Amino acid sequence: MNTNVTSMMKKQSREWLLSRDVYCIFGLPFDVTNLYDAVHNVSLNIGGEKRYFFSTPNLNFVIAAQSDPEFFQSVVDSDLSVADGMPIIWVAKLLGIPLPERVAGSSLFDELSMRPAYKNKINVFFFGGQKGIAEQAHNKLNETSIGMKSCGFYDPGFVSVDEMSSTEIIQQLNRANPDFIVVALGAKKGQQWIQHNKHQLNAPVISHLGAVINFVAGNIERAPIVWQKFGLEWLWRIKQEPVLWKRYLSDGLEFSQLLVSKVIPLALYDRYLKRTGSFKNRLELSTSTELTAQVVSIGGCIHHQNMMMVKQQFSSLLDDSDSNIVIDCAGLTYFDAAFLGTLLLFQRYLNEQKKTLTLQAVPKRIIRIISLNNVLTRFTIVS
Numbered sequence: 001m002n003t004n005v006t007s008m009m010k011k012q013s014r015e016w017l018l019s020r021d022v023y024c025i026f027g028l029p030f031d032v033t034n035l036y037d038a039v040h041n042v043s044l045n046i047g048g049e050k051r052y053f054f055s056t057p058n059l060n061f062v063i064a065a066q067s068d069p070e071f072f073q074s075v076v077d078s079d080l081s082v083a084d085g086m087p088i089i090w091v092a093k094l095l096g097i098p099l100p101e102r103v104a105g106s107s108l109f110d111e112l113s114m115r116p117a118y119k120n121k122i123n124v125f126f127f128g129g130q131k132g133i134a135e136q137a138h139n140k141l142n143e144t145s146i147g148m149k150s151c152g153f154y155d156p157g158f159v160s161v162d163e164m165s166s167t168e169i170i171q172q173l174n175r176a177n178p179d180f181i182v183v184a185l186g187a188k189k190g191q192q193w194i195q196h197n198k199h200q201l202n203a204p205v206i207s208h209l210g211a212v213i214n215f216v217a218g219n220i221e222r223a224p225i226v227w228q229k230f231g232l233e234w235l236w237r238i239k240q241e242p243v244l245w246k247r248y249l250s251d252g253l254e255f256s257q258l259l260v261s262k263v264i265p266l267a268l269y270d271r272y273l274k275r276t277g278s279f280k281n282r283l284e285l286s287t288s289t290e291l292t293a294q295v296v297s298i299g300g301c302i303h304h305q306n307m308m309m310v311k312q313q314f315s316s317l318l319d320d321s322d323s324n325i326v327i328d329c330a331g332l333t334y335f336d337a338a339f340l341g342t343l344l345l346f347q348r349y350l351n352e353q354k355k356t357l358t359l360q361a362v363p364k365r366i367i368r369i370i371s372l373n374n375v376l377t378r379f380t381i382v383s
Contacts, residue, residue, distance in 0.1 A: 014315045016079065017349060018308075022341035023097045026062045026258065027374035028075050029341040030083050030092075034100045038082055039111045045079075046122055046179045048204045053078050053194060056105035056209065058085035060247065061187055063254045066374065074191035076348050082108075086231030087255060094267050097337055105209040106222060109182070115147040123151040125178035125203065128185040129213040131155060136217035152176035156185075161193050174202045181206040184213040211237075258374070266372035270336070273365070278333035279303075285313050293324040293358075299331025304338040314346045318353070325350060330361035340373055347379070358382060 021032040033041070038054075045052035055061070055078040062085070065072040075081055082103035083089055092099040112122060124141060126134040134153035141150045154172065156164035164185075173181065181203045183190045190208035198206060214220040222228075223236035238245050273279055281300035288295045294317055302310060317325055347357045359381045362370075370376050 014318050017315050017318065017342070017345055018311050020342075020345065021338075022081070022345060023092070023099070023337040024340035024344060024373050024375065025083075025088060025092055025095070025097060025099075025337065026066075026262075027378065028057055028062060028065055028072070028081065029344050030057070030081050030088070030097075030099060032098055032100070033080070033082060033103060035103050035107055035111065038080065038103050038108055039115075041080060042108065042112065042180075042205055043115075045205050050204070051198050051201070052080070052205045053198055054080035054082070054205070054207045055191070056082050056084035056103070056108070056207065057088070059087050059251050059255055061085075062088065063251045063258075064188060066254075066258075068188065070195075071188050071191055072378070073348075074195050076344050077195065086228075086233075090231070091259075091263055094263065095270065095337065096267075102228075104228070105207065106212050106215055109209060109212045109216075112180075113141070113145045113148045117147050121145070121147055121149040123177060123179045124148050125151055125173060125176050125181045126153040126213055126216075127156070127173070127181055127183050128190065128210075129155060129217075131157070133213050133217045133219060134184075136219065137213045140216055140218055148180075151178050161189060161196055164193060165197050170197060170200050174200075178203045179205060182212055183208040184210045186210065262372050262374055266369075269368065269372060273334050278365075281333045283309060284331065285309060287313070287317070289323070290326075293326045295326045295328055297328040297331065299333075301333050302335040302339040304336060307338050307342060310339060311342060314342070318346075318349055322353075322355070324356045324358070326358045326360055328360055329363065329366055332363065332366055335366070335369065337373065340370070340375065344375070344378065356380065 022029040023032065042052070042054065055075050057065070057075055061075065065075060083092070083099050084102065084104045086102055089099055089102050126137045128134065129137065132155070134155050138150040138153040141148055154169065156169070181201065183194060183206065185193055185208070187208060187210060190210065194206055194208060211220070215222050220240045223233040227233055227236050234248050238248060279301055283302055283306050284299035286297045288297070296313060296317070350357050357380065359379050361383070362381055367376070367381070370379070
């Protein structure tokens with residue numbers, strides 16, 4: 001790889017790692033943000049040179065990611081991951097995680113659409129949707145939006161990701177010169193298509209916002225605000241699209257199982273640990289060099305208040321070393337979901353640089369925290 005490109009990747013990775021305030025919930029990283037800030041972040045990246053891929057995990061995302069490593073990785077690889085589901089917000093409150101509010105992908109899109117265009121309107125390209133819906137959304141957006149205009153649409157039909165990733169299709173998208181590609185292919189296929197093609201697309205911002213095309217087209221109405229606030233939007237969606245009831249039933253049952261087997265035990269165990277002396281231990285960090293790896297030894301307690309120390313340590317390893325990374329956890333007594341969220345991102349950035357992350361000498365209590373957060377299989381752990 002070109003030295004300048006590698007250096008730029010390292011710089012971008014350092015900046016994202018230091019700037020993102022993330023927590024691990026259901027094994028996925030979620031950014032601590034509200035609708036206003038999320039809209040601001042997306043707006044800043046409109047017209048930017050770096051590709052900005054943001055995901056809006058809802059309960060269906062969460063459930064699918066538990067058993068699909070590729071789908072899980074698509075969320076980790078996102079530049080912004082917002083909680084688009086009230087059950088996620090409820091679980092965050094139970095675990096003491098400060099997610100301020102639900103950030104629905106459709107609300108984010110609406111806010112961008114209704115913002116006055118300061119210079120030029122945001123060029124939007126609709127990719128996917130049911131037959132004819134993308135064209136309806138294209139026409140409706142151009143009739144009603146203050147801050148957006150549709151520069152094109154494409155309905156690939158029910159074909160494979162490879163078939164909808166042909167050179168001709170990618171060139172058609174790029175020729176339209178969109179600022180924002182809205183994908184609607186079903187969550188798994190949509191995330192997979194973005195992962196497969198994001199480096200070939202010229203659009204600075206891309207996201208899978210499945211229901212947005214339907215809302216913009218006007219063939220489906222969004223739930224009233226009061227339904228959204230009480231987490232009943234799923235019921236409104238079933239009323240609009242009865243075919244969805246099986247998916248919501250399946251997701252609801254699996255969500256209940258996760259609550260009983262992971263979330264509630266984690267909440268209780270975390271409260272117990274915070275009452276013990278291990279929660280008061282001072283954080284200690286040190287780095288040493290071995291033949292094939294940089295070793296970070298972590299001792300004491302890690303929580304959100306001292307996370308910047310950990311981020312700076314991790315950031316320096318992204319910048320200064322081409323070695324694989326080993327984290328020695330022998331002296332680690334506690335960590336919270338903020339550390340685990342950052343660790344998922346750190347591993348992502350290492351993988352992008354063709355490096356590996358290994359956790360060694362992990363105490364049983366730390367193994368239990370990792371397991372209850374449902375990420376035990378996401379890391380390489382050695383004795």
